[in-house]
Amino acid sequence: MKRNEIDAKYKWHLEDIVDGDDNWEKLFSECEELIGGFKAYKGKLGKADSLLACLKLSSRVGLMFEKLFCYARMRKDEDASVDKYVGMTDRAMGLISKLGAETSFIESELASLENYQLMEFISDSDFSDYDFYLKEVMRKKEHILSEKEEKLLAMNNFDGQFQEIFTMINNLEVDFPTIKVGGEKVKLTHGSYSVLLANKDQRVRKAAFEGMYSAYKKLINTIAATYAGSVKKDNYYAKVRGFSDGMQKSLYNDNVPTAVYKNLVKSVNKNLKYVHKYVSLRKKALHVGTLHMYDMYVPIVKDAELSVSYEKAFDMVLEGLKPMGEEYISMLKTARDTGWIDVMENEGKRSGAYSWGSYGTHPYVLLNYSGTTHDIFTIAHELGHAMHSYYSNKSQVYDKAGYQIFVAEVASTVNEVMLLKHLISETNDKAMRIFLLSYYLDMFRTTLFRQTMFAEFELKAHEMELKGEPLTVKSLSDCYYELNKKYYGRSVRHDDEIRYEWARIPHFYTAFYVYKYATGITSAVSIVLDLLKNPDSLARYKRFLSAGGSKSPYEILVDAGVDLATTAPYEAVMKEFGDTLELLEKELGEN
Ligand SMILES: [Zn+2]
Structure with missing residues (x-):
């Protein structure tokens, strides 16, 4: 379908950000001119009036830039074949590099100030919009x-560079074989692999699995050397900057203990019995003599597609999110009715879904609604992001509104889990x-256990390097294989190929990142359980949604009742x- 054939009620109103392309051009020139103004403050940030003026200029220009970029980029996402918006997006990108170059002195100049000077600014009420920012400068200064x-x-x-080398290996050098699928030959790729592992025929899954690892095994020495280099680099920069190891440095940057x-x-680790139980349930449900590692991704139950209209889907979301309170629900209706959401697919539109926007305007949501069950959850998920931004932008000044990655997936997952639990209890x-139930279980498996296993692997690899143990194909693969055995338990055959799985995970080159997926779902599920048990906790959750980036992300979650530095949320x-496993077991048993 062409974009102009779609009913206006399914389109977002980007005019709320900038009213038309002409005004965008005006704003662009204005912004460009203001960027020239930073020079005047160079070397003067130790003085309160200069610093305040400089920070205010930075907020003003930052907000203008957000508007320019969001408008151009979202116009481009509507239809990438419109050259005009591709050009405007590129120009906005050019502007941000210029802005970065002109303002790079601010942070280094502030870091060179004495602590007592910074403390003076922090306690000065004129600087109240910037106190958290200045505290962060002081914290990182150490x-x-x-x-x-x-x-x-x-x-x-x-x-x-190590990440770059791995990307080259992974995208260009790995030579995937062709495998047979129902008499047809199919070339294995990164994309087709996950599809093939979900194939109903175990022989297809086996061929894909063995084919995939035969390709990686040919390059395994190169990959091990690349990863070893990356781990050494992480530990080196950590030690140079006075941290004990790469993990400590990475979490310090996140401001997470x-x-x-x-x-x-x-x-x-303490609760792996549940994972083992899940694996044995999978074995039973799939009716296989031996469960292999390549049987972990095939759905254990048939898709039960709802296939409903967007209007119906939205009503289901409203119903499922009722525990969020009337105000939240009424804002969701506002989002639906006043042009926050771009619903339908059209030629040239960006695929997938996201929530985005700039401060000072309501958030936006891009969807490609096609009526699947998954799409209903996507509405709930993206609106979770949107409402998080809405409340934070409403409650915080510009410089404290943006929330960090550590908490970014909490509100979206809260909505998904809330809707899921509602539908589970409602459906006959x-x-x-x-x-x-199996949809819910898969969320735990992929986001909680798998990512924690990855987190444990990278922690061990960095520890081995610190102890001076060589990181070789054998040592890395043995370590991974032991973890795999520990996590998945005895109901599955630990096929030898799985020992090389670490070699195909791109995230390992951004060390100590994946744990955030696991803490994100842990926080979200804890919050949902809390909200369902104790409606009074809604006020606490609203505070979380409104906190933006006004405190460390860890503290913001503690305020919401989730202390991730204790074992309680994980245990819950x-x-x-x-409990979910038990419910599914009962349903399957009655068949
Ligand atoms: Zn998300």
């Missing part, structure tokens, strides 16, 4: 070295219940997984 040392470190422009990481790994249709979530 790990900034002498000018000469920093200069030497700044000469390093090969920080991302290392106890979070340790308790996640510890608690999941057995096939539907089974489908929803593992129990929820166990």
